[in-house]
Amino acid sequence: MTKVTMTVNGKSVSAEAEGRTLLVDYLRGGLGLTGTHVGCDTSQCGACVVHVDGKAVKACTVFAMDVMGAEVRTIEGMANADGSLGLVQQAFQDHHGLQCGFCTPGMVMTTAALLAENPRPTEAQVRHGLEGNICRCTGYHNIVKAVLAASGQDADAIAAE
Amino acid sequence: MPKDTGIGASTKRREDVRFLTGRGVYTDDLSLFGQAHAVMVRSTVAHGRIVSIDTSAVESMPGVLAVFTGEDFKDVGGNPAGWLINSRDGTPMREPKRPVLAHGKVRHVGDAYAAVIAESYAQAKDAAQVLSDATVIEELPAIVDMKAAAADASNRVHDEIPDNICFDWGWIEDNRAAVDAAMKAAPHVITLELTNNRLVPNAMEPRASIGEYFPGTGDYKLTTTSQNPHLTRLLICAFVMGIPENKLQVVAPDVGGGFGSKIYHYGEEALVLAAAKRLGRPVRWTAERTESFLSDAHGRDHVTKIELGCTAQGDILAIRTETYANVGAYLSNFSTATPTFLHGTLMAGPYKVPHVYVNVKTVFTNTAPVDAYRGAGRPEATYSIERVVDKMCRELGLDPFEVRRRNLLTPDQFPYTTPVGLVYDTGNYQATLDKAVELADVAGFEARRAESAARGKLRGMGLSTWIEACGIAPSHLVGVLGARVGLYDAATVRVNATGTISVMTGAHSHGQGHETVFPQIVAEKLGIDASSVEIVHGDTAKIPFGMGSYGSRSLAVAGSAMDRAIDKIIAKGKKIAAHMLEAAEGDITFADGKFSVAGTDKAKTFGEIAFSAYVPHNYPLETLEPGLEETAFYDPANFTYPAGAYICEVEVDEGTGKVDVVAFTCADDFGNVMNPMIVEGQVHGGVGQGIGQAVLESTTYDDTGQLLTGSYMDYAMPRADDVPFYTVDHSCSTPCTHNPLGVKGCGEAGAIGSPPAVVNAVIDALQRGGHTHVKHIDMPVSPNRVWQAMNA
Known part of the structure; x- marks a missing residue:
């Protein structure tokens, strides 16, 4: 066991980890940040997406030790400073972009990274950008609308085209 | 002005706030003081006799606290089938014991025969691997193919069941002669053999269970990923563990999707309770995704021959089916109801068809148990009917819209008693069909087809008019049909x-x-x-x-x-x-x-x-x-009967066989709607799963019973770029006549109505594109299958 230190949601944190401890297990088990989920173990479903130094990363495929010292952001760090839902989170609620909620943290984190890179994506770019995140509940319709809305576009009009 | 509160308002969901901020509490999110970790040891062969399990190999490994094998549970009960079905000769179904852990034999890859409990998950996982290596299993030939299993009495999934048949059911047996006569007299008989592909439900949250035991009171607590905590408690107490019901609390906290797969009681739930009692500590277990693929109850897996007798104008005179339904290695809780009373009773569809007979043979195989998955029996019925109706239209040169209009029940016919035992209370199937035609802009299809053709794509349109029976269910009726519970x-x-x-x-x-x-x-x-x-x-x-x-x-x-x-x-x-x-x-x-x-x-x-x-x-x-x-x-007086019309448009790439679903329109009748936003979301999700079944998803076992599609690397889940925006409508409403809210249920509709619309569209595209020899392609309509069909 080694003490692994990093910055998570703006706070310096440290917890014990083995060499084989994955970032997702470090966040969930070590820090109690259970908003990041494990859906598949093979980097396919995206329920575990977090940001590491601003980039979307699947936390089930990264060793905690490999991101020692990094800036990590999780779903718990996505709300506004006053506790209200952040822009992407609010868009998901407004457009019913979630049902069971299990894939949702990963969807929100992927969306935030996607919009940081491409602030006004087309529908096709949104769908492509979400390719690494599986949702079994929504059929993606309202997730895609939520992402378009979060980018300031008229999601209803685009969906009706 | 739409309402913003109360019945009929699209009120935003209050639960969203916790899910969007990472504050949902799913079973695996709980961390209990003193908890130990369980890892299951699962069979790597499909069929075998357990010769020896050397538990001494792991007992002294770091952190190991306990090892359980089938021997530890041989004196407790089995996990039962919830419905007792009789064969058409009156003999009761065969119900083999489904133990907590396999004992004597393993019957599918992933069948758990032991469990290791350790201080940490990593230690338990290490020990489980060592125990797997220290186990001797004499491999037996795997029974994978249903028809071969039923034909070959020499090789048995369960030694006491000679022909691997659970039951051979006829519905309604007394009508059989009349149906045969009607079929014989029919001017045309259209025949179609089809497979309803096996699916893995794939709720995004893997199954998980935590057992606790409180020695001071003798109370147990199970926290588990369940759609029905009371049912799970009943099964554990009354059938499996013998714990008095008042001494077991079952909690299903936030649950990350179910789609049927979390209805059932699974052995891991009993295991963590027994382990918690033995160790005096909480014991937790969470499935890895591959364990979910191997051990969650799968869905569908029917092979059906359907015959439809009709006139030259397309009036349906009789329907007769013979279905082989795979139940896998053991009977999961609803597995005997799904291919029978949730399937056979729907085989008249929304049509005024006078004669229907359904035969279903359920077969044991060395594969994971198969049970209800979103729609459960009703998608299988709908797919068979809507595909054969489409085939009738093609063979007789009839318009699929007109043929539906000729055959659909009309509003003045309700309540309508079907020849397969249901009483539809209300509906307006013409209205939903007309609405779908309008919303899908059927009139503009030809222009869209020409535009697709200009881009080198074959475009097709497919229709499905569907009905289902849900709001499960009137207890008196299901009791007559063999249910062991009220509903x-x-x-x-x-x-x-x-x-x-x-x-x-x-x-x-x-x-x-x-x-x-x-x-x-x-x-x-x-x-x-x-x-x-x-x-x-x-x-x-x-x-x-x-x-x-x-x-x-x-x-x-x-x-x-x-x-x-x-x-x-x-x-x-x-x-x-x-x-x-x-x-x-x-x-x-x-x-x-x-x-x-x-x-x-x-x-x-x-x-x-x-x-x-x-x-x-x-x-x-x-x-x-x-x-x-x-x-x-x-206790409901009747089932409810949502119904609707779905229209799908696809583009097929002639060079690769790839199918793209480019438009999907749903016009549904769900009766009164309480929250339109949520209802529409349910339809979107169901259609997404239906497109998944039709185009992408295939659960594939090889001849030795190895699951070839055991992870998301191999099993094609629908992703955001596999589906279009959907057009959904629920304005053609006929409120349910027998419940106080006038509601019918919308959770499964999308998954029931959509697969035949997709496949009908693909056949339409190929036919219009000149591939007139292609009459049918089994799901999923993968590029390989479509290309092979075009080039056959």
Whole structure:
């Protein structure tokens, strides 16, 4: 066991980890940040997406030790400073972009990274950008609308085209 | 102006806030003091005799606390089938014991025969691998193919079942001769053999269970990923473990999707309880995704021959089917109901077809158990009917829209008794068909087809008119059909002293939005603010005995119970108000949250009545108990019958065979709609799964019973770029006639109606593109299959 230190949601944190401890297990088990989920173990479903130094990363495929010292952001760090839902989170609620909620943290984190890179994506770019995140509940319709809305576009009009 | 609150409003979901901020609490999110970790040891062969398990190999490994094998559970009961089905010769079905851990034989890859409990998950996993290596299993030939299994009596999944047949069911056997005669007399008989592909439900949250035992009281607690905590408790207590029901609390906290796969009781739940008792510590288990693929109950897996007798004009005269249904290695809880009473009873579809006979043979194989998955039997029925109707249109040169109109039941025919035992209460199938035609712009198809052709793509359009039976289910009827349980539901409405309300419901929300929708109904009925209503679900210690959520039953059954309980609250409130207002009870009216004396301005608010019930200083104590809390159990009089019309458009790439679903339109009749936003979301999700079944998903075992599609690297889940925006409509509403809310259920519709629309569209595209020899392609219509069909 080694003490692994990093910055998570703006706070310096440290917890014990083995060499084989994955970032997702470090966040969930070590820090109690259970908003990041494990859906598949093979980097396919995206329920575990977090940001590491601003980039979307699947936390089930990264060793905690490999991101020692990094800036990590999780779903718990996505709300506004006053506790209200952040822009992407609010868009998901407004457009019913979630049902069971299990894939949702990963969807929100992927969306935030996607919009940081491409602030006004087309529908096709949104769908492509979400390719690494599986949702079994929504059929993606309202997730895609939520992402378009979060980018300031008229999601209803685009969906009706 | 649409409502923003109450019944019919698209109220935003209150549960979203915790899910969007990472504050949902799913089973695996719980961390308990002193917890130990279980890892299951699973068979790597499909069929084998367990020769030896050398537990000494792991007992001294670091952190190992206990090892369990099938031997530890050989004296407890088995996990039962919930429905007892008789074969058509009257003999009862064969129900082999399904043990907590495999004992003697392993029967599918992933069949758990041992479990290791250790201080940490990593230690348990290390030890499980060592134990697997220290186990000797004599491999036997695997039984994978259903028809071969039924034909070959020499190799048996269960030694005591000679032909691997669970039952051979006829529905309705007494009608068989008449159906045969009608088929013989029919001017045309259209025949189609098809496969309804095996699917893995794939709720995004893998199954997980935590067992606790409290030696001071002898109480157990199970926290688990369940759609129905009371049913799980009943199965564990009455059938498997023999724990008195009052000594086991089952909690299903936030659950990350179910789609049927979390209805059932699984061996891991009993294992963690037994381990917790032996160790005196909480014991937790969470499936890896590959374990989910190997051990969750799968769905569908039918091979069907359907025959349709008709006139030259396309009037359907008779339908006859023979189906082989795979139940896998063991009978999961609903596995015998799914291919029979959730399938055979739907085989008349929405049509006025006089003669229908259904034969289903259920077969044991060395594969994972198969059970109800979103739609459960009804997608299989709908797919068979809608594909053969489409084939009839092509063979006889008829218009598929006109043929539907000729055959659909008309509104004046309800209530309508089908030849397969159901009574449809209401519907307007022409209206949904017309609405779908309008919304899909069928008139503009030719122009779109030409535009696709200009880009080198073959475009096709497919139609499906579907019906289902849900709101499961009337107890008297399912009892006659072999169910071991009743299928009512229950609600307790507790008005708190300060006027806020707690509703304890037997339904379980794992994505459906009950925490938002149920308060909309309560608030409207009581004339209060929805924010003062809390929904309590998922904990047997808190809720009345209810049967959980599946079969699109939450609103139609549990919601009706809630409605009845509220009526009782209002009735009692009137008594209290009559006393307080010094009026006759019959003169009290209740509206907009106020109890009033009719014709006067004398009134008491709901809050005042609640307060009086709990502080009964001015109260008719001699004739009325204090308190304001009512429970209602609701047993539906009939199934509900949602129906609709779906139109799909696809583009097929002639060079690669790749199918793209480019448009999908749904016009549904769900009766009254409580929250349109949520209803539309349910349809989107169902259609997404239906497109997945039709185009992408295939659960593939090789000849040795190895699952080739055991992870998301191999099993093609629908992703955001595999589906289009959907057009959904539910304006053609005929309210259910027999439940108080007039609701029908919307959870499964999309998955039921969509697969045949997709496949019909693909065949249409190929036919229009000149590949007229292609009459059928089995699902999933993968590029390989489509290319092979085009180039055959």
